[in-house]
Structure formats: structure tokens, C-alpha cells
Amino acid sequence: xxxxxxxxxxxxxxxxxxxxxxxxxxxxxxxxxxxxxxxxxxxxxxxxxxxxxxxxxxxxxxxxxxxxxxxxxxxxxxxxxxxxxxxxxxxxxxxxxxxxxxxxxxxxxxxxxxxxxxxxxxxxxxxxxxxxxxxxxxxxxxxxxxxxxxxxxxxxxxxxxxxxxxxxxxxxxxxxxxxxxxxxxxxxxxxxxxxxxxxxxxxxxxxxxxxxxxxxxxxxxxxxxxxxxxxxxxxxxxxxxxxxxxxxxxxxxxxxxxxxxxxxxxxxxxxxxx
Numbered sequence: 375x376x377x378x379x380x381x382x383x384x385x386x387x388x389x390x391x392x393x394x395x396x397x398x399x400x401x402x403x404x405x406x407x408x409x410x411x412x413x414x415x416x417x418x419x420x421x422x423x424x425x426x427x428x429x430x431x432x433x434x435x436x437x438x439x440x441x442x443x444x445x446x447x448x449x450x451x452x453x454x455x456x457x458x459x460x461x462x463x464x465x466x467x468x469x470x471x472x473x474x475x476x477x478x479x480x481x482x483x484x485x486x487x488x489x490x491x492x493x494x495x496x497x498x499x500x501x502x503x504x505x506x507x508x509x510x511x512x513x514x515x516x517x518x519x520x521x522x523x524x525x526x527x528x529x530x531x532x533x534x535x536x537x538x539x540x541x542x543x544x545x546x547x548x549x550x551x552x553x554x555x556x557x558x559x560x561x562x563x564x565x566x567x568x569x570x571x572x573x574x575x576x577x578x579x580x581x582x583x584x585x586x587x588x589x590x591x592x593x594x595x596x597x598x599x600x601x602x603x604x605x606x607x608x609x610x611x612x613x614x615x616x617x618x619x620x621x622x623x624x625x626x627x628x629x630x631x632x633x634x635x636x637x638x639x640x641x642x643x644x645x646x647x648x
Contacts (some may be wrong), residue, residue: 512526530586547574
């Protein structure tokens with residue numbers, strides 16, 4: 375076969391074309407990864423530049439701006455606010471998303487497809503539009519603007535991720551375990567908390583991680599909900615970029631990356647866990 379391919383020009387051309395295609399694919403993948411991760415590496419490097427102007431290459435390397443960040447009280451407060459908001463909204467999204475997933479997967483009712491579509495509207499509509507719409511709704515209901523807007527809004531933004539992950543796990547859920555629990559004398563509530571919920575825990579935790587990430591980095595919609603007494607880290611970060619372009623932004627970016635990068639890996643591990 376090898377001799378025949380070597381003596382046949384058409385066969386040689388086909389082999390050359392396949393090999394060229396493989397090399398082109400590798401080259402495209404390399405370029406894609408370069409443009410994805412080179413800015414992140416550059417951000418890490420420039421965060422150690424002691425100069426007062428953002429530049430590359432560095433004029434030196436030290437922890438000047440890291441120390442400045444740790445002494446920047448408003449930014450630290452914003453970081454704490456972001457973490458508190460992300461935890462609260464992701465937990466609420468997990469509770470509501472799990473209930474919604476159970477209803478959509480295990481029940482059949484009028485308007486099911488329409489309601490299921492509404493759950494995913496925050497993923498389709500631009501966040502700033504969602505933010506304005508929620509402000510109009512809550513203001514019409516007489517709810518004063520404040521922390522409640524942020525919690526409700528971030529919960530809505532994280533809800534679709536929980537519904538997707540938990541629903542996917544419910545479709546492959548071993549229902550015979552629930553039937554065995556019921557046949558052994560446990561009621562439906564006991565079966566849910568002792569059988570169903572533990573088996574759904576990996577999916578719920580993965581949904582929490584995705585909702586947490588969404589809340590932590592959300593900026594456009596958060597602008598419409600935030601109040602001066604409670605502002606988040608992305609708002610502070612964008613204000614610094616707009617007003618003074620401080621090198622402290624590099625440090626904040628590094629911090630966000632260090633928080634964000636491990637979370638998708640954890641979520642994917644939990645989602646794929648049987």
C-alpha cells in the first residue's frame with residue numbers, strides 16, 4: 375500500500391492535502407490560544423510594574439501596586455460587597471433553579487415550554503436591558519432601590535445556569551432509587567432529602583459555581599441596580615479605567631482571574647461527576 379501511494383501522484387496529493395489541513399488546524403488553534411491567553415499573561419506581568427503609568431515592557435518588578443490595592447479601602451469594600459452578593463444570589467439561584475428544573479423535567483403543564491423559554495431570557499437579552507426592565511418592575515411595585523435590586527437581579531442572571539445543569543442531571547437520574555425508597559416506607563419528603571437531593575448535589579454545586587461567576591463579573595446590569603452605599607468590584611474597576619487608568623486595575627484584574635479561572639474547572643468537574 376505504501377509503495378502504491380508513493381508511485382501514485384494522486385494518492386500523494388491526497389496525503390499531502392490531509393497533512394496540510396492538519397497543520398493548518400494546529401496553526402489556527404495555536405493562534406486562538408495565543409490571543410486568548412497572551413493578554414492574561416501580559417496582565418500578570420504588568421501588575422508588577424512599579425511605575426505610575428501602565429506600560430509594557432516593565433520598568434521594574436515589585437509589589438508596589440499590590441500593597442496599594444491592600445490599602446485601598448473603597449476597593450476592598452467593593453470586593454467584599456461583590457463576594458457577599460455573589461454568594462447570596464448564587465444560593466438563591468440554586469434553590470429556585472433546582473425547583474424549576476424539577477418542575478420542568480418531571481411535570482407536564484400548560485405553558486411549560488413558554489415558561490422554560492422565559493427562564494433563559496437573561497442569557498439572550500443584553501444585561502443592561504434586563505437591568506432597566508427589572509428597575510421599572512420593582513419601582514412599579516413600590517420597592518425602594520437598594521441591595522434588594524442587586525440580589526434579585528443577580529439571582530435572575532444566575533438562574534438559567536442552575537436550571538440547565540440540574541435539568542441535564544435529572545434527565546439521567548436513576549428513578550428506581552426513589553421508587554425503592556418509597557417502597558421501603560419513606561414518604562416523598564424523606565425521599566427527596568435523603569435520595570434525590572444528595573444525588574443532585576454535584577449538579578446543584580456546579581450551578582452555584584456558574585451563578586457565582588456570573589454575579590462576580592457582572593457590570594452592565596449592576597450599574598442600573600447599584601446604589602452609592604453598596605457598589606461592586608467591577609463598578610470600581612471600570613471607574614478607575616474611565617477616570618485615571620491606574621495600574622491598580624492590573625492588580626484587580628489579576629485578582630479576578632485568580633478567583634474566576636479555578637471556578638469553571640470545579641464546575642465542570644462537578645457537572646460531569648456521576
